[in-house]
Structure formats: structure tokens, C-alpha cells
Amino acid sequence: MDLLRFATAGSVDDGKSTLIGRLLLDSKAIFEDQLEAVEATSSAKGYDYTDLALLTDGLRSEREQGITIDVAYRYFATPTRKFIIADTPGHVQYTRNMVTGASTADLGLVLVDARHGLTEQSRRHAVILSLLRVPHLVLAVNKMDLVDYDQAVFEKIQQEFTAFATKLTIPDLTIIPISALKGDNVVTRSEPMSWYEGPSLIHHLEHVHVASDRDLVDARLPVQFVVRPKSDDFHDYRGYAGMVAGGVLKPGDDVLVLPSGFTSRISAIDLFDQELTEAYPPMSVTVRLEDNLDVSRGDMICRPQNAPTPSQDIDAMICWMTNAPLRPRQKLAIKHTTRSGRAMVKDIQYRLDVNTLHRDLETKELGLNEIGRVQLRTTVPLLCDPYATNKTTGSFILIDEATGVTVGAGMINSTT
Amino acid sequence: MPTHADYRLSQLDELEAESIHIFREVAAEFEKPVLMFSGGKDSICMMRLAEKAFYPAKIPFPVLQVDTGFDFPEVLSCRDSWVSRLGVRMIIASVDEALENGVIVDDGKMSRNRMQIGTLLHALEEGAFTAAFGGGRRDEEKARAKERVYSHRDEFGQWDPKMQRPELWSLYNGKIREGEHMRIFPLSNWTELDVWHYIAREGIEIPDIYLSHQREVIERDGMLLSNGDHLTLRAGETPSVRTVRFRTVGDMTLTGCVESDANTTADIIDEIAVARVTERGATRGDDRFSEAAMEDRKKEGYF
Numbered sequence: 236m237d238l239l240r241f242a243t244a245g246s247v248d249d250g251k252s253t254l255i256g257r258l259l260l261d262s263k264a265i266f267e268d269q270l271e272a273v274e275a276t277s278s279a280k281g282y283d284y285t286d287l288a289l290l291t292d293g294l295r296s297e298r299e300q301g302i303t304i305d306v307a308y309r310y311f312a313t314p315t316r317k318f319i320i321a322d323t324p325g326h327v328q329y330t331r332n333m334v335t336g337a338s339t340a341d342l343g344l345v346l347v348d349a350r351h352g353l354t355e356q357s358r359r360h361a362v363i364l365s366l367l368r369v370p371h372l373v374l375a376v377n378k379m380d381l382v383d384y385d386q387a388v389f390e391k392i393q394q395e396f397t398a399f400a401t402k403l404t405i406p407d408l409t410i411i412p413i414s415a416l417k418g419d420n421v422v423t424r425s426e427p428m429s430w431y432e433g434p435s436l437i438h439h440l441e442h443v444h445v446a447s448d449r450d451l452v453d454a455r456l457p458v459q460f461v462v463r464p465k466s467d468d469f470h471d472y473r474g475y476a477g478m479v480a481g482g483v484l485k486p487g488d489d490v491l492v493l494p495s496g497f498t499s500r501i502s503a504i505d506l507f508d509q510e511l512t513e514a515y516p517p518m519s520v521t522v523r524l525e526d527n528l529d530v531s532r533g534d535m536i537c538r539p540q541n542a543p544t545p546s547q548d549i550d551a552m553i554c555w556m557t558n559a560p561l562r563p564r565q566k567l568a569i570k571h572t573t574r575s576g577r578a579m580v581k582d583i584q585y586r587l588d589v590n591t592l593h594r595d596l597e598t599k600e601l602g603l604n605e606i607g608r609v610q611l612r613t614t615v616p617l618l619c620d621p622y623a624t625n626k627t628t629g630s631f632i633l634i635d636e637a638t639g640v641t642v643g644a645g646m647i648n649s650t651t
Numbered sequence: 652m653p654t655h656a657d658y659r660l661s662q663l664d665e666l667e668a669e670s671i672h673i674f675r676e677v678a679a680e681f682e683k684p685v686l687m688f689s690g691g692k693d694s695i696c697m698m699r700l701a702e703k704a705f706y707p708a709k710i711p712f713p714v715l716q717v718d719t720g721f722d723f724p725e726v727l728s729c730r731d732s733w734v735s736r737l738g739v740r741m742i743i744a745s746v747d748e749a750l751e752n753g754v755i756v757d758d759g760k761m762s763r764n765r766m767q768i769g770t771l772l773h774a775l776e777e778g779a780f781t782a783a784f785g786g787g788r789r790d791e792e793k794a795r796a797k798e799r800v801y802s803h804r805d806e807f808g809q810w811d812p813k814m815q816r817p818e819l820w821s822l823y824n825g826k827i828r829e830g831e832h833m834r835i836f837p838l839s840n841w842t843e844l845d846v847w848h849y850i851a852r853e854g855i856e857i858p859d860i861y862l863s864h865q866r867e868v869i870e871r872d873g874m875l876l877s878n879g880d881h882l883t884l885r886a887g888e889t890p891s892v893r894t895v896r897f898r899t900v901g902d903m904t905l906t907g908c909v910e911s912d913a914n915t916t917a918d919i920i921d922e923i924a925v926a927r928v929t930e931r932g933a934t935r936g937d938d939r940f941s942e943a944a945m946e947d948r949k950k951e952g953y954f
């Protein structure tokens with residue numbers, strides 16, 4: 236059994252909570268006491284059916300406002316896969332939550348209401364998922380029961396979305412007509428929609444092939460922690476612990492350590508008391524080298540013929556996540572893999588309109604929930620790859636130095 | 652050993668890798684981390700992950716336990732065995748001592764579990780700990796679904812749902828200011844079943860009370876409570892011996908057990924796979940007051 240992480244997005248009332256409630260319920264991730272609480276609330280509110288949306292909705296203050304306004308994580312499993320849902324709200328102002336949810340997702344699930352078709356928001360959801368390089372996208376056309384399960388309605392939305400998607404980077408697109416409320420094509424194939432020949436949503440989630448999504452070519456191990464037992468049994472042990480960010484590492488491999496430029500060879504790869512024959516993403520391992528080098532946290536173990544170019548000049552797409560806008564010359568703390576430093580904004584090249592993909596070259600700042608292309612200068616060289624090649628070595632966060640709050644998320648285009 | 656032809660990790664291996672990454676990140680970036688050990692299965696799972704994260708070195712931070720004065724003896728002995736095997740330093744913060752020293756005040760209405768909050772916050776402050784690992788999982792309860800892996804607490808130990816930092820990729824932001832600290836939840840993405848599967852796979856020691864045994868119990872408020880000196884029988888309550896096990900461990904006065912024949916971790920997994928009530932719903936008296944009870948306690952600085 237493996238793990239699939241997916242992010243959901245939809246405008247308010249498209250039926251996202253109902254759909255998630257149904258996935259949890261049908262996969263038995265909902266327990267009696269949780270269901271009872273929701274049934275009680277539903278009848279107290281005078282509903283004539285159980286509002287499955289109540290199963291997933293979060294904190295009390297948000298509950299009182301009747302909306303979800305943050306990323307919430309849900310868990311369910313079928314016999315073949317465990318699923319982690321990053322449930323992100325669809326409001327205009329919450330781009331940052333979607334970016335957060337999408338950052339770890341293998342798959343993005345966008346909901347639209349069949350009656351309304353594609354909206355500006357559905358387009359924006361797709362744009363964000365594509366910017367974050369979420370490799371698989373599912374468009375679920377919901378509330379098909381309210382349009383008499385009409386094939387023509389579905390096909391019109393399908394065509395419109397497929398045309399729009401060609402402008403984006405979406406390697407794998409699947410479009411499914413569903414009714415979250417009635418259950419059509421969620422777990423079981425729909426009777427009234429016998430014209431639809433594709434998989435049900437859960438079948439697709441269970442079988443979508445994600446093995447090749449990670450970078451298995453470019454060996455990258457950001458050193459996180461140096462393990463030095465200083466005990467009699469392991470007197471000379473010196474291991475470099477970290478999560479493999481790319482490629483496949485094997486004992487005997489020649490390696491290059493950045494930024495020092497020293498070379499050595501892997502003598503062993505440890506996972507607790509086992510020696511591994513290979514390590515690949517996202518394994519957390521400890522690598523030992525043949526030579527005694529000075530390697531510390533923030534360094535990167537890679538291959539002599541395949542290494543990132545250290546650079547202090549970074550060109551990136553940045554999603555801005557706080558009220559005070561990002562402006563040229565602003566200084567921030569930056570965290571990239573296991574390296575931390577400071578960064579200064581050299582230029583804001585353009586702001587991307589996530590609804591139209593229009594590049595606004597006039598604006599010289601990024602407001603809350605805006606995404607733009609930015610040039611940064613960093614105090615320490617970043618050992619990075621383009622985000623399109625490697626999400627781990629291609630991403631960073633920006634931190635406000637005064638408050639310590641995470642205020643920006645960056646995806647590296649290139650080093651200059 | 653996780654070797655797969657298609658370079659995919661199993662779900663347990665992926666969760667393990669993620670948690671180990673979190674432990675190492677915290678050890679590297681925080682000055683004074685501490686692991687909050689309750690003796691329950693989640694904190695034992697954490698101990699195992701911490702052991703793996705730093706092996707063959709020892710876990711580079713101490714373990715903190717709040718002694719409620721009503722802890723199950725089986726839990727304490729399991730704790731001691733883990734602590735001595737791993738050679739970690741253990742700090743015990745006692746609720747009774749906190750009461751004696753006026754750190755917390757018993758107004759007669761507060762449950763022992765709630766008194767833990769004050770005791771815990773005091774111990775964290777006294778030890779000047781900057782990061783405290785907790786065994787919370789997001790699948791436990793609705794209010795936890797939005798909890799971050801790094802959960803920021805202000806100088807009063809409080810949690811502000813609106814002030815939580817966005818968490819992206821595997822980049823954790825460990826910046827804190829003087830007096831603030833971070834709660835760290837390495838098991839955020841684990842479910843109850845994942846924890847049991849992991850315990851079974853690793854073959855690690857857990858307190859015996861998780862497994863089926865004979866125990867004298869009384870029925871109170873729809874829960875089965877262990878009978879003993881810690882309970883004052885109410886009118887109409889008659890103890891009886893039943894075959895039970897505990898699904899969570901905590902304060903003996905509040906933690907109920909369930910009737911069960913599950914003798915092994917494999918049996919437990921089978922039992923949970925068909926169970927229809929959440930572990931908290933079934934057996935934690937302190938969560939039952941209101942649907943939003945957990946959220947309120949989190950704001951106060953509960954685990």
C-alpha cells in the first residue's frame with residue numbers, strides 16, 4: 236500500500252465538503268460518533284438530509300462563520316492506497332492556502348458546479364496547480380443530478396476546460412462527471428450516466444500512476460544533520476543524515492559535496508541499523524563517505540557530473556502570503572532545503588494574473604495572495620535546481636525577520 | 652528494507668521518512684527541544700522514530716512526562732524500560748508538586764487532565780524548552796485537522812488558529828522569538844491504524860494495558876473505568892471483572908476501556924479496522940464536554 240496526497244479546490248458551494256464527506260464516509264474513515272454528531276447538528280438545523288459537509292469543517296470560529304478558511308488535512312484509505320487530502324478553500328483571497336495545499340500534492344482535484352460551468356475561480360485553481368507543478372489534475376464536474384445527468388452539459392465543460400488546459404503545464408488531465416450528494420461516479424459508476432465510460436473518482440485516485448513523478452535522475456542529498464555518536468561502539472562513525480531530494484544513491488557512488496567541491500565515494504547508506512543498497516526520494520537516510528571531509532548542515536551531496544550550480548542570484552515565481560506587500564529592496568530570511576540565509580528583492584519583474592495568465596509589467600509590488608516573477612540576491616549561495624526539475628531543491632520559503640512568520644513561497648525558474 | 656522496483660515507498664516507509672526528517676530538522680534548528688512522552692502508543696511511536704532518526708547516536712534531547720498521580724503502573728514501567736534502553740534523560744513534571752507549589756490551583760471543578768496543562772506549561776517554561784514534540788495526529792479530531800507540523804505558541808503557551816504559519820513542501824519554519832516555543836507534531840500525517848501497523852511492524856514494546864486482560868471495572872457515564880483507590884464509587888455502581896483493553900492511556904480516573912479479546916497488535920489492527928467509534932469518542936472523558944472541547948484546550952496550551 237502506498238500513499239497519495241491530493242489537494243482539493245472549488246468555489247464555495249460547488250460541493251467540495253460534500254464530496255470529501257462522501258469519500259470519508261464510503262471508505263469508512265468516519266466513525267459512528269462523528270456521524271452521530273453531524274446527524275444531530277443537521278437535524279437541529281432543520282435539514283431533511285445529513286449534511287456531509289459538516290463532517291469536514293474545521294475550527295469553531297470558522298464553523299460559526301459557516302465557511303472553511305484554511306488548509307485542513309483529511310485521511311482515508313482503501314485496500315490499495317492511503318490518501319491524504321489537503322482541503323483548501325476556494326475563496327478569491329485565499330490563493331496562499333491553495334499554494335500551501337498544492338505544494339505537497341501528487342494530484343489536484345478541482346470541482347465545478349455543472350450548472351455554472353467553468354468560472355474564473357476554476358481557471359485560477361487550475362493555474363495554481365500547474366504553477367506548483369502538480370502532475371495530475373482531475374476536474375470533477377459536480378451536481379450532475381441537477382442537470383439531469385445531461386451528457387451535453389458535461390461535454391461542453393470538458394471541451395472548454397481541455398482547451399484552457401493547453402495553456403498550462405498539466406501532464407495528466409482527467410475529467411469526471413459526478414454527483415457528490417447522490418454518489419454517482421464517486422465510488423461506483425453511475426447508472427444514469429451510462430454514457431460516461433471513464434473511471435469513477437475513487438478508482439482513478441486508487442490507480443493513478445505516480446511512481447515516475449519524482450526526479451530519479453539527479454542525485455541530491457541536502458545534509459540535514461551530522462550524526463556523530465561519540466560512543467565507544469561507534470567511535471569513528473560520522474554520517475550525513477538527510478532526506479533524499481532526487482536521484483538514486485548507492486554505496487560505491489562517486490559524490491561531490493557542495494559548496495566545498497570535495498569529492499569522495501559513498502561507503503554506506505544507513506537507515507537505522509540496516510545498510511541499504513540504494514536510497515531514493517523521499518527516504519530519510521544517513522550516508523557515510525569514504526573520506527573524512529568537513530561536511531555540515533546546509534551542504535549538498537550530489538554527483539561530480541551532475542550537480543546544481545551554486546548561485547546567489549535567483550529568479551523565481553513567488554506567492555506572497557501576508558498583508559504588507561513585497562517590494563524591491565526588501566530584505567527577508569530565506570530557507571532553501573536545509574540552508575538558511577537572507578535575501579534581498581532586486582526586482583519584481585511582473586505580477587501574474589492567475590485568472591487570465593496576463594503578465595502585469597507595471598506593478599512593482601506583490602500584495603497578499605498575489606504571484607509574481609521576482610529576482611532575489613541571497614547572502615549564501617543556494618544549491619538549487621529549477622522547480623520544474625526538482626520540487627525540493629527548486630523551492631524556498633521567505634520569512635519575515637521581525638515576526639518570524641512565513642510570508643512567501645518561491646519556485647525557482649533559474650539561477651542567473 | 653524498502654526496495655521497490657518502481658521506487659515507490661510503502662505508506663509506512665513514507666510516513667516514517669517524513670517523521671524522521673522532522674525530528675532531525677528540529678534537532679538541527681532548535682536550541683532546546685524536548686519530547687513529551689505520555690506513555691501512550693503515539694508517544695512510543697515517536698520514541699521509535701526519534702531513535703531511528705539519530706542512530707547510532709543517542710536521541711539528542713530529553714523526554715518530559717507529566718505525572719498526573721493517576722497514571723497506570725503498566726504505563727510507567729513501559730516508559731522506564733524505553734528510557735533506560737535508549738539512554739535518554741527523563742524529566743518528570745508532577746501535577747501534585749505543581750499543586751503544592753501553587754503553580755496550578757485546584758478549584759474543585761478542573762479535571763486532572765486539565766491540570767496537566769498548567770503543569771506542562773510550567774515545566775516547559777522552567778526548562779526553557781524551545782520546541783516540544785507531541786504525539787498529536789490530525790486524524791484524531793476535527794480541530795486538529797488544520798494543525799501544523801510546527802505549531803507556534805506565544806509566550807503564554809497559547810495557540811492562535813489565525814496565527815499559524817503556512818507550511819509548504821517539507822520546508823519547516825522554526826523561527827521563534829524570545830519566550831515563544833514551538834509544538835512539533837511528527838505524527839501529523841499518521842492515522843490510528845498507521846500507528847498500530849508501525850508498532851506491529853517494528854515489534855516494539857507498548858504498555859500491556861493496550862492488550863486484552865482481566866480487570867475490575869465499573870460503568871460510569873457509558874464508559875468502563877478501572878476500579879481502584881483512585882475512584883470513589885457512586886451509589887449504584889458495582890465493580891465487575893471483565894475482559895478489556897484500553898484504546899488510549901491517560902489519567903486512570905478518566906480513561907475508559909473497552910471489552911476486547913485482542914491479545915496481539917495484529918488483533919488490535921483487526922479490531923480497529925472494523926471499529927465504529929473514534930478512540931477519543933469512546934474512551935476519553937475529557938473530550939466529551941462539547942464538540943469544540945479539544946479546540947478550547949488547544950488554545951490553552953494542551954498537548
Ligand SMILES: Nc1nc2c(ncn2[C@@H]2O[C@H](COP(=O)(O)OP(=O)(O)O)[C@@H](O)[C@H]2O)c(=O)[nH]1
Nearest residue numbers: 246247248249250251252253288378414415416
Ligand atoms: N443536488 C446536489 N447538491 C449538491 C451536490 N454536491 C453538493 N451539493 C449541495 O450543495 C451545497 C453546497 O455544498 P458544500 O459541500 O457545502 O459546498 P462547498 O462550499 O464546496 O464545500 C450543499 O447544500 C450540498 O448539499 C450534488 O452533487 N448534487
